[in-house]
Amino acid sequence: MAQLIYHSTRSINQAVTAAEAILSGIAADGGLYVPEKIPVLTTPLRELARLDYRELAVTVLQLFLTDFTEAELRQAVASAYNSRFDTAEIAPVAEHGGVRYLELFHGPTLAFKDLALALLPYLMKMAARKTGLDKEVVILTATSGDTGKAALEAFAGVEGIRIIVFFPEQGVSPVQKQQMVTQAGNNTSVIGIEGNFDDAQSGVKQLLTDKKLIDAMERKGLMFSSANSINIGRLIAQVVYYWYAYLRVMKDGGVQAGEPLDFAVPTGNFGNILAGYYAKKMGLPVGTLICASNKNKVLSDFFAFGVYDKKREFYLTSSPSMDILISSNLERLLWEICGKSSEHVAGLMQQLTSLGRYQISEAMKKNLLDFLGGHATEEETFQAIRRVQETAGYLLDPHTAVAYSVWEKYRQRTGSKIPVVVVSTASPYKFTKDVMQAVDPKYALGEDFALFAEMEKMTGVPVPVGVRGLASQPVLHKRVCKKAEMQLVVENILGL
Numbered sequence: 001m002a003q004l005i006y007h008s009t010r011s012i013n014q015a016v017t018a019a020e021a022i023l024s025g026i027a028a029d030g031g032l033y034v035p036e037k038i039p040v041l042t043t044p045l046r047e048l049a050r051l052d053y054r055e056l057a058v059t060v061l062q063l064f065l066t067d068f069t070e071a072e073l074r075q076a077v078a079s080a081y082n083s084r085f086d087t088a089e090i091a092p093v094a095e096h097g098g099v100r101y102l103e104l105f106h107g108p109t110l111a112f113k114d115l116a117l118a119l120l121p122y123l124m125k126m127a128a129r130k131t132g133l134d135k136e137v138v139i140l141t142a143t144s145g146d147t148g149k150a151a152l153e154a155f156a157g158v159e160g161i162r163i164i165v166f167f168p169e170q171g172v173s174p175v176q177k178q179q180m181v182t183q184a185g186n187n188t189s190v191i192g193i194e195g196n197f198d199d200a201q202s203g204v205k206q207l208l209t210d211k212k213l214i215d216a217m218e219r220k221g222l223m224f225s226s227a228n229s230i231n232i233g234r235l236i237a238q239v240v241y242y243w244y245a246y247l248r249v250m251k252d253g254g255v256q257a258g259e260p261l262d263f264a265v266p267t268g269n270f271g272n273i274l275a276g277y278y279a280k281k282m283g284l285p286v287g288t289l290i291c292a293s294n295k296n297k298v299l300s301d302f303f304a305f306g307v308y309d310k311k312r313e314f315y316l317t318s319s320p321s322m323d324i325l326i327s328s329n330l331e332r333l334l335w336e337i338c339g340k341s342s343e344h345v346a347g348l349m350q351q352l353t354s355l356g357r358y359q360i361s362e363a364m365k366k367n368l369l370d371f372l373g374g375h376a377t378e379e380e381t382f383q384a385i386r387r388v389q390e391t392a393g394y395l396l397d398p399h400t401a402v403a404y405s406v407w408e409k410y411r412q413r414t415g416s417k418i419p420v421v422v423v424s425t426a427s428p429y430k431f432t433k434d435v436m437q438a439v440d441p442k443y444a445l446g447e448d449f450a451l452f453a454e455m456e457k458m459t460g461v462p463v464p465v466g467v468r469g470l471a472s473q474p475v476l477h478k479r480v481c482k483k484a485e486m487q488l489v490v491e492n493i494l495g496l
């Protein structure tokens with residue numbers, strides 16, 4: 001098979017292999033690595049439908065990671081998707097009240113981030129071997145709540161890798177925070193920042209490309225990488241479950257082979273939904289990708305008007321992992337829809353930095369028809385949780401509820417009969433109080449951890465292992481810093 005080459009969205013003169021792209025996390029020019037061409041999966045759907053999650057994962061990964069052997073990918077996939085997930089299906093599709101949900105929260109940290117992050121350490125170790133890397137890798141991560149814990153869980157105790165996580169001190173749920181600050185492992189550091197996710201992500205991106213810092217790291221035998229969805233390795237792992245979901249729905253007759261299936265995706269950094277777009281480009285019959293935002297609706301405005309404008313108020317919502325105004329992965333979509341012109345993307349990104357906004361051309365807008373943007377207010381989100389619980393006996397987490405609400409409005413507006421899969425990104429157990437309160441205001445007085453028992457009673461779903469006993473675990477990470485201090489903190493941790 002011909003080697004698939006990756007290069008930055010902002011320049012074409014830095015072609016790298018998949019292994020190199022995964023190890024670096026971000027390109028030196030600040031752009032994101034993209035596959036030169038999205039590979040097409042030509043195996044007939046009926047044949048693919050016989051594969052289990054792991055076999056399908058190998059099939060999809062092989063097309064993107066052409067410098068990895070099939071044996072390596074098999075090994076990585078087997079190590080990632082095992083009994084750490086509470087179902088052998090890994091990413092089951094459930095049906096409740098006539099709506100299908102792709103449940104991506106059966107991994108160790110109860111959010112969809114596990115699907116990619118469980119795999120990433122194995123890919124990185126293999127990539128390090130392949131490229132003859134002789135440095136220790138430092139994973140620098142910004143989290144809006146779920147990536148942090150999923151990455152800590154995946155990289156804790158992994159030899160040759162250290163991980164540093166920055167999270168917005170005031171911007172995550174109590175359960176999300178407790179999951180992170182109780183993380184064991186002497187290669188882990190977790191720091192709260194006085195700021196929001198955008199501050200954390202911009203800070204991390206800046207450190208990842210800071211020439212002086214990188215040189216200082218090099219002298220110590222260290223190099224940076226990223227566990228955020230700016231790392232192409234994460235996106236590729238996420239492509240798998242779109243295929244899996246389609247094949248499951250096809251198998252139980254919800255869609256005929258080749259007919260379109262819509263996906264409603266709760267979106268923040270645009271990583272999850274971009275993987276759905278890649279799946280479509282690979283040949284999966286995806287209909288509309290419904291891009292659902294919460295009150296921070298910068299993306300739904302972008303899809304409506306072709307203008308991306310981050311100069312607006314930032315809201316803290318009940319779906320904190322989507323409280324984002326700078327959606328990094330949109331840059332990869334821009335590259336696809338502008339005819340893969342890196343100069344053009346670089347120009348738009350320059351405008352975003354200097355002016356806080358950019359506008360795309362009419363021609364580019366025409367290439368956005370795979371997507372439909374929408375948003376749900378807090379009230380609509382809570383109503384969706386209550387309504388689905390009352391009518392279908394199924395409890396949605398607030399992120400999934402945003403997607404459900406946006407899809408419902410879309411269906412009412414258009415009368416669309418195309419079947420949909422709502423991508424369910426987290427377990428309601430990560431957001432106990434908000435979810436219980438949405439169902440019944442009487443829970444407003446309860447505390448998140450105290451409500452675990454009530455949620456168990458309401459749903460009949462036992463408290464997941466990942467959060468059982470979490471409240472009483474010792475807090476191991478207490479550091480909080482200002483945004484401007486991030487570099488100092490990193491230097492201090494690494495002894496630079």
Ligand SMILES: *Cc1c(COP(=O)(O)O)cnc(C)c1O
Binds near residue numbers: 267268272273
């Ligand atoms: C990260 C996250 C999202 C947003 O995903 P993106 O890839 O950033 O768009 C949505 N829901 C949950 C629960 C998440 O953890």
